[in-house]
Amino acid sequence: xxxxxxxxxxxxxxxxxxxxxxxxxxxxxxxxxxxxxxxxxxxxxxxxxxxxxxxxxxxxxxxxxxxxxxxxxxxxxxxxxxxxxxxxxxxxxxxxxxxxxxxxxxxxxxxxxxxxxxxxxxxxxxxxxxxxxxxxxxxxxxxxxxxxxxxxxxxxxxxxxxxxxxxxxxxxxxxxxxxxxxxxxxxxxxxxxxxxxxx
Numbered sequence: 001x002x003x004x005x006x007x008x009x010x011x012x013x014x015x016x017x018x019x020x021x022x023x024x025x026x027x028x029x030x031x032x033x034x035x036x037x038x039x040x041x042x043x044x045x046x047x048x049x050x051x052x053x054x055x056x057x058x059x060x061x062x063x064x065x066x067x068x069x070x071x072x073x074x075x076x077x078x079x080x081x082x083x084x085x086x087x088x089x090x091x092x093x094x095x096x097x098x099x100x101x102x103x104x105x106x107x108x109x110x111x112x113x114x115x116x117x118x119x120x121x122x123x124x125x126x127x128x129x130x131x132x133x134x135x136x137x138x139x140x141x142x143x144x145x146x147x148x149x150x151x152x153x154x155x156x157x158x159x160x161x162x163x164x165x166x167x168x169x170x171x172x173x174x175x176x177x178x179x180x181x182x183x184x185x186x187x188x189x190x191x192x193x194x195x196x197x198x199x
Contacts, residue, residue, distance in 0.1 A: 022116070024101070030171050031098040035091060036141035036159040043087025050080025086110055096155060098171055103146065105155065121177050123148045127168055129161040144168075 023029070054076020055069055093108035103124070105117040124146055131142035142161035146153040158164055172178070 022104070022118075023099070027102075028100045029097060030100060031164075031167055033096050033158065033164050035094060035155075035157040036139065037091060038139055038141060039157045040084075040087040040091050043084045047080035047084030047087075050078070050083060051076040054079065096158075098168055100171075100175055103168075105153065117153060119146070119148055119150075119153070121172060121175055123150070124172065124177070125149065127165060127172075129158075129165045131161060 051073050054072035054074070057064060057068055057072055059069075061068075090108050090110065093106070093114075095106050097104045097106070098121075100121075102121055103119045105115075107115040107117075109115070126147040128145045128147070129142055130145070131137055136142050141157050141159050144155045144158050144161050144165060146155070
Protein backbone atom coordinates (compact mmCIF):
# COMPACT_ATOMS: atom_id res chain seq x y z
CA UNK A 1 0.00 0.00 0.00
CA UNK A 2 1.05 3.51 -0.71
CA UNK A 3 0.59 4.81 2.82
CA UNK A 4 2.98 2.20 4.23
CA UNK A 5 5.92 3.70 2.28
CA UNK A 6 5.03 7.28 3.03
CA UNK A 7 7.11 9.10 5.58
CA UNK A 8 5.45 11.37 8.05
CA UNK A 9 7.19 14.61 8.81
CA UNK A 10 6.27 16.57 11.88
CA UNK A 11 6.89 20.22 12.29
CA UNK A 12 7.76 21.27 15.80
CA UNK A 13 6.80 24.82 16.57
CA UNK A 14 8.70 26.19 19.52
CA UNK A 15 6.71 28.65 21.57
CA UNK A 16 8.68 31.58 22.96
CA UNK A 17 9.76 31.15 26.56
CA UNK A 18 7.44 32.76 29.10
CA UNK A 19 9.10 34.72 31.89
CA UNK A 20 5.93 35.07 33.98
CA UNK A 21 2.50 33.41 34.12
CA UNK A 22 0.43 36.26 32.67
CA UNK A 23 2.68 36.90 29.67
CA UNK A 24 0.81 37.11 26.36
CA UNK A 25 1.92 34.96 23.41
CA UNK A 26 2.82 38.04 21.32
CA UNK A 27 4.50 39.85 24.22
CA UNK A 28 8.27 40.29 24.34
CA UNK A 29 10.08 40.85 27.63
CA UNK A 30 12.54 43.74 27.23
CA UNK A 31 13.72 44.39 30.79
CA UNK A 32 13.56 42.58 34.15
CA UNK A 33 14.90 44.17 37.33
CA UNK A 34 14.75 43.60 41.08
CA UNK A 35 15.20 45.67 44.17
CA UNK A 36 18.62 46.09 45.77
CA UNK A 37 19.64 43.11 47.95
CA UNK A 38 19.85 45.54 50.87
CA UNK A 39 16.09 45.02 51.37
CA UNK A 40 17.02 41.65 52.93
CA UNK A 41 19.11 43.27 55.69
CA UNK A 42 16.57 42.77 58.49
CA UNK A 43 16.21 39.04 57.76
CA UNK A 44 19.99 38.70 57.42
CA UNK A 45 20.68 40.34 60.79
CA UNK A 46 18.05 38.22 62.53
CA UNK A 47 19.32 35.09 60.75
CA UNK A 48 22.88 35.76 61.93
CA UNK A 49 21.65 35.57 65.53
CA UNK A 50 20.85 31.86 64.98
CA UNK A 51 24.46 30.55 65.17
CA UNK A 52 25.11 32.85 68.14
CA UNK A 53 22.17 31.41 70.06
CA UNK A 54 23.26 27.88 69.08
CA UNK A 55 26.72 28.19 70.70
CA UNK A 56 25.50 29.84 73.93
CA UNK A 57 25.11 26.57 75.92
CA UNK A 58 28.70 25.51 75.19
CA UNK A 59 29.95 29.04 75.89
CA UNK A 60 28.46 29.19 79.37
CA UNK A 61 29.31 25.55 80.17
CA UNK A 62 32.67 24.73 78.58
CA UNK A 63 32.62 21.28 80.17
CA UNK A 64 29.96 20.24 77.65
CA UNK A 65 32.76 19.95 75.08
CA UNK A 66 33.25 20.62 71.39
CA UNK A 67 30.38 18.33 70.40
CA UNK A 68 27.87 20.71 71.97
CA UNK A 69 29.67 23.74 70.48
CA UNK A 70 29.69 22.50 66.87
CA UNK A 71 26.30 20.83 67.19
CA UNK A 72 24.82 24.05 68.56
CA UNK A 73 26.46 26.02 65.76
CA UNK A 74 24.98 23.68 63.15
CA UNK A 75 21.48 23.85 64.65
CA UNK A 76 21.82 27.64 65.05
CA UNK A 77 22.89 28.00 61.40
CA UNK A 78 19.86 26.01 60.25
CA UNK A 79 17.64 28.16 62.46
CA UNK A 80 19.24 31.30 60.99
CA UNK A 81 18.60 30.10 57.43
CA UNK A 82 14.94 29.43 58.29
CA UNK A 83 14.63 32.95 59.72
CA UNK A 84 16.40 34.49 56.68
CA UNK A 85 14.49 32.52 54.01
CA UNK A 86 11.26 34.64 53.94
CA UNK A 87 13.32 37.81 53.35
CA UNK A 88 15.22 36.17 50.50
CA UNK A 89 12.01 34.80 48.99
CA UNK A 90 10.32 38.23 49.10
CA UNK A 91 13.37 39.81 47.39
CA UNK A 92 13.80 37.07 44.77
CA UNK A 93 10.14 36.90 43.70
CA UNK A 94 9.56 40.67 43.73
CA UNK A 95 10.40 41.76 40.19
CA UNK A 96 9.54 44.51 37.74
CA UNK A 97 9.07 43.52 34.11
CA UNK A 98 8.95 45.85 31.11
CA UNK A 99 7.58 44.30 27.93
CA UNK A 100 6.82 45.78 24.53
CA UNK A 101 3.23 46.33 25.72
CA UNK A 102 3.17 47.02 29.45
CA UNK A 103 4.93 47.51 32.77
CA UNK A 104 4.31 44.83 35.42
CA UNK A 105 5.34 44.93 39.07
CA UNK A 106 5.14 41.58 40.88
CA UNK A 107 5.44 41.97 44.66
CA UNK A 108 5.84 38.99 46.99
CA UNK A 109 5.33 39.56 50.73
CA UNK A 110 6.01 36.46 52.78
CA UNK A 111 4.71 33.08 51.66
CA UNK A 112 1.05 33.79 50.89
CA UNK A 113 0.78 37.43 49.78
CA UNK A 114 1.39 38.38 46.14
CA UNK A 115 0.44 41.63 44.42
CA UNK A 116 0.53 42.44 40.70
CA UNK A 117 0.43 45.96 39.21
CA UNK A 118 -0.06 46.10 35.45
CA UNK A 119 0.05 49.27 33.32
CA UNK A 120 0.06 49.72 29.56
CA UNK A 121 3.16 51.58 28.35
CA UNK A 122 0.96 54.12 26.56
CA UNK A 123 -0.47 55.23 29.94
CA UNK A 124 2.90 56.39 31.26
CA UNK A 125 3.05 60.19 31.48
CA UNK A 126 6.50 60.64 33.01
CA UNK A 127 9.33 58.72 34.59
CA UNK A 128 11.51 60.05 37.43
CA UNK A 129 14.02 58.72 39.92
CA UNK A 130 15.50 59.95 43.19
CA UNK A 131 18.45 58.97 45.38
CA UNK A 132 18.11 60.42 48.88
CA UNK A 133 20.45 60.27 51.81
CA UNK A 134 23.81 58.78 52.66
CA UNK A 135 22.78 55.10 52.60
CA UNK A 136 21.14 55.25 49.17
CA UNK A 137 24.10 57.16 47.73
CA UNK A 138 26.66 54.80 49.30
CA UNK A 139 24.98 51.55 48.20
CA UNK A 140 23.62 52.83 44.88
CA UNK A 141 19.87 52.40 45.21
CA UNK A 142 16.89 54.73 45.06
CA UNK A 143 13.27 55.20 44.07
CA UNK A 144 11.78 55.22 40.57
CA UNK A 145 8.45 57.02 40.20
CA UNK A 146 6.20 56.23 37.25
CA UNK A 147 3.49 58.84 36.77
CA UNK A 148 0.36 57.61 34.99
CA UNK A 149 -3.14 58.92 34.33
CA UNK A 150 -4.38 56.90 37.31
CA UNK A 151 -1.71 58.00 39.81
CA UNK A 152 1.90 57.41 40.71
CA UNK A 153 3.71 54.11 41.15
CA UNK A 154 6.74 54.31 43.45
CA UNK A 155 9.27 51.50 43.21
CA UNK A 156 11.53 51.78 46.24
CA UNK A 157 15.05 50.37 46.77
CA UNK A 158 15.82 49.93 43.05
CA UNK A 159 19.46 49.05 42.37
CA UNK A 160 21.13 51.63 40.06
CA UNK A 161 17.95 53.68 39.47
CA UNK A 162 19.62 56.03 36.93
CA UNK A 163 20.58 53.08 34.72
CA UNK A 164 17.11 51.48 34.98
CA UNK A 165 15.45 54.86 34.33
CA UNK A 166 17.48 55.31 31.14
CA UNK A 167 16.70 51.80 29.91
CA UNK A 168 12.96 52.27 30.46
CA UNK A 169 13.12 55.63 28.64
CA UNK A 170 14.88 53.94 25.71
CA UNK A 171 12.24 51.19 25.62
CA UNK A 172 9.46 53.80 25.52
CA UNK A 173 11.19 55.56 22.62
CA UNK A 174 11.75 52.30 20.74
CA UNK A 175 8.05 51.49 21.10
CA UNK A 176 7.13 54.93 19.74
CA UNK A 177 5.70 56.12 23.03
CA UNK A 178 6.38 59.68 24.11
CA UNK A 179 5.15 60.58 27.59
CA UNK A 180 2.68 63.45 27.37
CA UNK A 181 3.68 66.45 29.44
CA UNK A 182 1.08 68.96 30.55
CA UNK A 183 2.45 72.29 31.74
CA UNK A 184 0.76 75.41 33.08
CA UNK A 185 1.04 77.30 29.74
CA UNK A 186 -0.91 74.62 27.88
CA UNK A 187 -3.62 74.61 30.55
CA UNK A 188 -3.86 78.43 30.41
CA UNK A 189 -4.24 78.38 26.59
CA UNK A 190 -7.03 75.80 26.88
CA UNK A 191 -8.83 77.92 29.49
CA UNK A 192 -8.52 81.00 27.26
CA UNK A 193 -9.91 79.10 24.26
CA UNK A 194 -12.85 77.83 26.32
CA UNK A 195 -13.64 81.35 27.59
CA UNK A 196 -13.51 82.86 24.05
CA UNK A 197 -15.78 80.13 22.71
CA UNK A 198 -18.28 80.67 25.50
CA UNK A 199 -18.52 84.45 24.80
